[in-house]
Amino acid sequence: GSVVERFFSRLYHSILKKTLAFPRSIIVSVLALFVFSMIVLSGLGRSFLPDFNEDALVISVVTPPGTSLEESGKTGKLVEEILLEFPEINITSRRTGRAEMDEHAQSANSSEVEVPFKLKDRNRDEFLDDIRKKLSIVPGASITIGMPIAHRIDHMLSGTRANIAIKIFGPELNRLFTIANKVKSAIEQTGGLVDVNVEQLIEVPQIRIIPNRVILAKYGIKLGDFMDFIDVAFAGETVGQVFEGERAYDLVVRFNEQNRSNIEAIRNCLVDTETNEKIPLHYVANVINDSNPHNIGRENVQRKIVVSGNVSGRDLRSVVNDIQSRIDKEVTFPEGYRVEFGGQFENEAKATRMLMLTSIGAVIIIFLLLFLEFRILRLAGIVILNLPLALIGGIFSVYFTSGIISIASTIGFISLFGIAARNGILLISRYRFLEQQGMNLKDTILNGSLDRLNPILMTALTTGLALIPLAVASHQAGSEIQSPMAVVILGGLISSTILNLVVIPAIYSLK
Structure with missing residues (x-):
């Protein structure tokens, strides 16, 4: 082989000898490294989607x-x-x-x-x-x-223009508005939370016309005819079109401004009876000033009001956790009122659960395929035990870059399972072949590992080189999803390649 190949073969041969001399120490050390990476993972931020570079x-x-x-x-x-x-x-x-x-x-x-x-x-x-x-x-x-794309994604996810939607449900609108403002006061000093707003609930003045059915019947006026009259008199009805040149305008018939401009004019407008007499409107209906909310928000038939906010300078999950803590401590919800968290946070939690189930399913399928290949549970188990080795590098790569795990990063972690399994299969299959040739255990591990060194390193190198352009393009528009995934896969590729070449021989030597 080349000078480089001979160098790596000599280096790996030396490492293998030390590994086979102290296999349990190697396994315990790698296990400790994995536990440490899990601790690092617990401190990483969480987000649904990475920030878009718009x-x-x-x-x-x-x-x-x-x-x-x-x-x-x-x-x-x-x-x-x-x-x-x-x-x-x-x-x-x-x-x-x-x-x-x-x-x-x-x-x-x-x-x-x-x-x-x-x-x-x-x-x-x-x-x-x-x-x-x-x-x-x-x-x-x-x-x-x-930002344009993120703004529209937020709107599709929760109906709000922000990352976080705190939805408060209850029967009375005024009380909902009061509680929403208490929530806003409680959370607006949360670090990383910006653009905190309460959905506006404004009383709009209205004039209500309430017909008196008994009096209407006395004058021989049918309720349907009366409602039609009110509709035409004050809202108007299109009866035709007027053309001016090439433009067409609707011709609308309704009371003139003088007879509908104020509540007294409306009360005194004249209504036709069955005998063609004309009586004031207030004879047959109550005309009152009133006010109602301009808008009533509902979800699953329940009334709600939304307190919204964006995240800046922190990850989504930690901000929401702080918000939940503040609301629990400072806001008391009356009976019949409750709070839910929506927006990107809600979808991040759902997607994480789904991807967790998917990853468990992927591991089970990988194990079944390995068992079908080797027909020995122990050998399939050795390969499966090495899958977490790929997570170590992925976790540290996230820690030293963005520090936030998004859905794109999670998909990268799932992809690493296949990479780690491939390296294990290459080593185990070679060991079995050499054992069938009558070679003893130590020589099987040494020769088999050295035989597979070049294919494993070349595969990892070519894959890593292809991922580097994506990993370093994290600040370029259009790379927001690809880059976090590439960073995770690149880090996991390094850790799985290096550790598999050591850990699998160590475990196999304990046969």
Whole structure:
């Protein structure tokens, strides 16, 4: 072989001799390393998806319900003027409200400002913190800062524009709103929690017309006819179209402004009876001033209100754990009221459970395939016992890079099982072949391991070289999912390759 091959063969031969001299010490040392890696794992952060490297922001600006389009536009313009003071921002675009028939309808009090940016002398977190600080002066607006893709993912997951959705359920809306504000006060000082907002619940003034069925019957007015009259008189009915050039306009019939502009005019408007007499509306109905919530949120038929927030500078799981602790200590929920956590946290927990079950299933299938191959439980068990060796490198690679385990990282850990099993199969199959040739145990391990050294190292090297470009591209747009997975696989590939070459011979020598 080449000079490099001879060097690694001599080095590995020396390591193997020491391994076979003290196999139990090697096994215990590796076991201790695995336990230590599990301790490191318990301290890592958790997140559903990694942060997206988007060079644009989506800033949601929500003013109180009922705000006119003009006032909402003024608030949006103020936000844009503040944003354009930043050297990283050259242009903004804003959309205020959306059509009622739009699949993502929004009222006139809601605006979304899209902000492309280019970082210069500071990192993304410092830039976003500065934006939040400057926008905090905007009066009467709830502002949430996100990025285009992440913003839409959050909205699909929980119906909110934020990473975390704290959903409070209960029967009475006013009490829900009070509890939600207590929750906000309890959690808004949580480290790493930003953009904390309570879903706005505003009473909208209304005029209610309540028909008196007895009096209607006395005047010979059918209830259906009366309701049709009210609908046409005050809401209007389209009876045709008027054309001006190529434009068509609906022709709507209803009372004029004088007869519907205030509650007294409505009370005194005239209604036709069965005998064609005209009587004031207040003869046959109660006309009262009232108010009702502009919006009632429900989930599974239960009324709810949402307290939302984003995460900055920390992992999602630790922030949610702190929030849960604060709510448990500082907020008491009356009977019939409860809290649930949604958004990315909820989906991270579900996905983690699913992937855990998937990984257990993968290990069982790998074990069955190994047993079918070797027909000996002990040999299949030796290979399976080495699967955790791949986790060691993956855990440390996450610790020394992002420090956060996302779903992409978890998929990388599952992929490592196949890599670790492959190396074990190469070694065990070679040992069995040499034993069948009549070679003693020690020579079988030495020769078999040296025979498989080059294939194992070359396979690991080529796989690792292919993963390096993905692993180092973590800060580039489009690599947010691939990079964490590549980092885990690369770290696990190193640990499984090195430790398998030592641990499997050590375990096999105890035969």
